[in-house]
Amino acid sequence: MGYAENAGTYWRGRYKSASGKLETVRDQITGKPVHFETRRDAKRAADRAEADDAEQAPQARNADTDRWMTFGAYARSWYARQDLAASTMQNYRRHIENHLLPTFEDSVMRAITAEDVDHWEKAERKAGYAEASIKTWRGTLHLLCEDAQTDGIVISNPATKRRGRGKRAGRGRTRRPEKVIANILNLILIAERASLLSGRDDEFVGLVVKGATGMRWGELVGLESLYVRPDSIRVEWQLYELDTGEFVRCPPKDDSYRTIDMPEFLACLIAEHINRVNPKSCKCHGRKYVFSGHRPANKAARAPGAKLVDVARLADVSTGTVSNVLNRPDSVPEPTRVRVMAAITELRYVRGGPPPGELAPHWRRSGFATWLFQPAATGWFPQAAPNPPRPVPVLGEPWPGVPARGRGASGRADACWLPIAAGLTPHGLRHSHKTEMDEMGVPAKLKDDRMGHADGSVGARYSHITAAMRQALCDGLTERWIAALHARRDLSPRSPVGVLDRLLRAL
Incomplete structure (x- = not known):
């Protein structure tokens, strides 16, 4: 018998085929799974599909x-x-x-x-x-x-690897480097630099929120203003960025819905940010998000016709190679260039340009990490062919230095940034927040709840979170925040970043 499966906002019809494999009821024309509004409709469709499959199934598989x-x-x-x-x-x-x-x-x-x-x-x-x-x-x-x-296609699974067979003794060969973390002072300094690179306060607020809550990147990008409360943030959704450039609004990873308590300093910081930017509904989802992109919007992903990634797949090259053919053809070998141009002609690919004056509705993971976070953490811009990695050119005054921009920026610069936390990534701030809570002695149950983790042990089942635990966590974060602000003020009493300058003067 078929059955209905709850898929969140709709129902799917599921049934077992004659071969014993679990199948989904699909549209006969498009081949896509059918979304049913009610459980009864999904169940009936699954029963019919199972009956039809039983009648049409061949008596024997074509062995050849x-x-x-x-x-x-x-x-x-x-x-x-x-x-x-x-x-x-x-x-x-x-x-x-x-x-x-x-x-x-x-x-x-x-x-x-x-x-x-x-x-x-x-x-x-x-x-x-x-x-x-x-x-x-x-x-x-x-x-x-x-x-x-x-399905009976193979007799045994060739990818099965018997434990302990075919590998060297020990774990040294596969051990990865320790994850780089940062303390709250490092967080403030990196957020300040990122804000200077973008030319606005939004990046400072966004990185502080991420570092002080442990939110995942998709949860931060997908944070809607209606889920920001006076003393907490409710995690209900995330925005997942696909290769096509489209942002999909979906539940948080592993359905880790949760409420994240905010200390007073963080609640004031994010409330001030929302009042200042007054979020508008984005065109892609029609929802008001707390944070938006820092670069001009690129509408190529939403434009009709072939995309850059389609050209790359047809020519069997990377998207970076296609970009080089379009922008720096002399840097690409002739056979590769000819193959890419043939794919462009076959697909009738047309380049799209960013609309002037309009910012992207959301941060993009690679762009944010490459051109804001990494330069802020290391003091270096990454390699951008044909240019090698280079220091961020800055004007030394006011401290910590304002990035020089435009043609001849390196010649006008009189300083560069020293690294703060080389190897740190945006996801490393999540590790950093977990480590901060470890240092403060926060109960494991509260740490898992805040990070969106699940502990299925018996010990965790008998442990519970109290209001006193939550308050102690907020007090500990506030104490560390104030100490970090004092340490930042000792370096320089003012900041070219407006929101941080107000915090330093308030001390």
């Missing part, structure tokens, strides 16, 4: 077809059957297209061996990819082959 099915053919059919969150579908597609198909696409599924998979893994490692990334890609390969085994 299965025996010679290639990895590429099965991977594409497997991906088309998935009905998951947009972020998960994007990740699966990236793993398959960029890392699995280049090696296994033309290989017969039954001919792929564990040795082939190990050779692929070694090649990925030799190419310089991180161990964590390789592990993730192998996990996708294992999942795909597991379903192929269920």
